[in-house]
Amino acid sequence: MTTLLAVDTAGRKVLVVGGGPAAAHRAAALALEGAHVLVVAPRICEALVDLHIDGHVEWRRDVVTPDDLDDVWLVHTATGDLATDARVAAWAESRRVWCLTAGAPGVTPGAVGAAASARVPTADEVNVALAGSGALPPGRRVARPDPVTRRDHPGRVVLVGGGPGDVDLLTVRGRRALALADVVVTDRLGPVAVLDELGPGVEVVDVGKAPGRHPVPQNEINRILVDRARRGQTVVRLKGGDPFVLGRGGEEVVACREAGVSVEVVPGVSSAVAAPAAAGIPLTHRGTVAAVHIVNGHDELSDAACLAVRDRSATVVVLMGVATLAATVHRALVRGASPTTPVAIVERGCTPTQRVTRAELATVVAVARRREVTSPAVVVIGDVAAPGLLEVDLEQLLDGSTLPVTAERMA
Missing domain, CATH: 3.40.1010.10 (Tetrapyrrole methylase, N-terminal domain)
Incomplete structure (x- = not known):
């Protein structure tokens, strides 16, 4: 039997075991709630690196030990390894510390090798609790996918x-x-x-x-x-x-x-399309360009891409190209691209921390270095990256010179 509770972690030490995306998401959520988050893992993903550098979480670069549970109020395991998660859960159980396990099967709390002593409630449990408290209007439900019934099937x-x-x-x-x-x-x-x-x-x-x-x-x-x-x-x-x-x-x-x-x-x-769109950059625009060329930033800029930049015949989108930006720019310039060609770099597109850096081809490397541009980012090269492309001249709009042609105006 379980009891649905809300746990206040603000100002309390929480241990997150694991360095992958699941651990990063949990750590970020706990840090946002004001918890003092300690992440223990030999390696961590880039999202956790950012959280650590920004001072939101502490990282101990090692394999988890029982001592890491000292003074901890809550443990969250997210290693992806069932044996490790179960071992940490057992340590937490012996210390009477609540433990959540991400993405691993749960068993009865207190049992030998228990995977967790706490869990995230199902949608039905949340609905029942909210309805009972009066917080959920009649007929309304919290939408959260419930686990489906498994059937025997080929993998x-x-x-x-x-x-x-x-x-x-x-x-x-x-x-x-x-x-x-x-x-x-x-x-x-x-x-x-x-x-x-x-x-x-x-x-x-x-x-x-x-x-x-x-x-x-x-x-x-x-x-x-x-x-x-x-x-x-x-x-x-x-x-x-x-x-x-x-x-x-x-x-x-x-x-x-x-x-x-x-x-x-x-x-x-694809981020090749989504990140520019989120930044207000159309990859094609009537009267500007009608083709797109997507390239891998790990490789040297191809002859076709250089030609597209030089002739302004296609927008060139570079994925995974932050580390090689200088080489990409140099090759485009050497192959005849105009130094004034517009460039936009969209970092972390479609996320709350999205940032756009704009410059001309000749100066974009220096500007990106000054702004400390980092991956993940999408680089857009071409006239569509020019600032103000989609802006409207309000004075012309007010005097009617740019109003769309309608039946009323035609009359």
Whole structure:
């Protein structure tokens, strides 16, 4: 039997064990509530690095030990390893400290090897509690996906494009796939907050890459997908953006098909399109440009991309191009691009911390360095990146010179 409670963590020490996207999301939420958050993990994803650098969380770069639970009010495990989570939960149980476990199966609190002594309530429990307190009007319900009933089925893999980061930009089909998942294999990018909506018993495996750090190589990711599907599990590979836009989704599809594993692809909103749109930059605009060229920033700017910038025949969008920005700019200039070509860099597009940096091609590297631009970011090169492209001249609008032609004006 459980009791639905709200826990006040403000000013209290909370331990988060794990360094992946699930841990980052939990740590951020706890820090926002005013908790003193200690993260213990040998490695942490970029989102946690940012939280640590900004002073929102403390990070101990090591394997968790029982001493880490000293003076802790609440423990949250999110390692993705069931044995580690269970061991930490047992330590918390012995100290009478409440413990939550993200993405691991729960068992009866107090049992040997218990995975957690606390859990996130289901939608039904929240609705009952709110209705009983009078906080929820009659006929209204809190919408939160409940775990679905599992059926015996052959294992399969679903590659879900999670979009640029905001949960609201995850497709309905993507959410449905997550509601049926037994295992979610996730990156550091994309809608990490959706992991909170997973039902009890759903395992979360973090395989996220960060610039210069690929702890789980692609062949190992492929092996995980195939292995879990062969166990009869539904495996959702949650990727940022779209799986087939510089997301290596094609490689994962091939690996599954070679192993005889059923695989489905759920398209996502690519950051190549979404980040510029969120910044008010149309990749195509009538009278300005009618084509788009998307490139991988890890590679040298192609001849076709250089030609597009030089002739202003297409907007060039560079993904994963912050670290190589100087080389990209140099190659474009050497190949004849105008130094005054507009450039915009959209950092953390479609998130509350989105930031846009604009400059001309000749000065953008210095401006980006001065503003300390960091990944993830999308670089847009071309006339559509010019400031004021979509602005309206209010004086002309007021005197009617730019009013649209309507039947009334034509008369």
